[in-house]
Amino acid sequence: MNKFVVCFAVVAVAVTNAQFKCPNDKYGQYRDEVQCDKYYECVDGRATEKLCADGLVFDETIRLKNKCDQPFNVDCEDRIELQPPKSTRLCPRKNGFFAHPDPSVCNIFYNCIDSEAIEIKCTAGLHFDEYTGTCVWPDSIHREGCNAENKTTKDGFECPSEAIKGTDINGQTIAHPKFPHPTDCQRFYVCLNGVDARDLGCQVGQVYNDVTQKCDDPENVPGCEDWYTSTEEEAKESKRTK
Numbered sequence: 001m002n003k004f005v006v007c008f009a010v011v012a013v014a015v016t017n018a019q020f021k022c023p024n025d026k027y028g029q030y031r032d033e034v035q036c037d038k039y040y041e042c043v044d045g046r047a048t049e050k051l052c053a054d055g056l057v058f059d060e061t062i063r064l065k066n067k068c069d070q071p072f073n074v075d076c077e078d079r080i081e082l083q084p085p086k087s088t089r090l091c092p093r094k095n096g097f098f099a100h101p102d103p104s105v106c107n108i109f110y111n112c113i114d115s116e117a118i119e120i121k122c123t124a125g126l127h128f129d130e131y132t133g134t135c136v137w138p139d140s141i142h143r144e145g146c147n148a149e150n151k152t153t154k155d156g157f158e159c160p161s162e163a164i165k166g167t168d169i170n171g172q173t174i175a176h177p178k179f180p181h182p183t184d185c186q187r188f189y190v191c192l193n194g195v196d197a198r199d200l201g202c203q204v205g206q207v208y209n210d211v212t213q214k215c216d217d218p219e220n221v222p223g224c225e226d227w228y229t230s231t232e233e234e235a236k237e238s239k240r241t242k
Helices: 227-241
Strands: 013-015 028-031 038-043 046-051 096-099 108-113 116-121 127-129 134-136 178-180 187-192 196-201 207-209 214-216
Antiparallel strands (some): 013 046, 028 038, 038 046, 096 108, 108 116, 178 187
């Protein structure tokens, strides 16, 4: 699943330090051994203690000058301490990706940039995973309290379990598999990401071809050759009996 990448400024707050010793007289940035969002900037052998912007942590392996990144991209190991959070209702910290405050809403999350929350909705069928900062299949994280996705259409069609894999007749993966309606040649179902069912239909004059998984001319679909002729006759007969 794709990661959501958003660029934003990182503010480092300098504080006094009298303990850390720079390893040389050159410029460099070095991690704190206790606090994951704290680091030291050395200039001419003199260390300045700094903090990443609230919500970000320091990664000395990044080659850029700005070495603060999202926590899910950094292995803090046993450096579990962090600066006190500066939180708002939707942003537990000023920066980062955070789940919806309602634990039953799992497909919506927020990208917080300097405490400004930007709402993002996962693709149909997926849930937000705060440990990776991505939207993933629900069965891979099993978040408690999540409402089930809409797997059923109004007429009762439910996406079959094999739809999650979504493979065509050639074994190729299909992101949104389709299925024919059992009684209506013009209609068909789409399972978004193999999970979220949608009831769709071909334009008038065409029927759904289950082999090609596209709308087609009736004469190319066995069993539906006379679909529009028969439906017109049924409509006329219905009017006569009223």
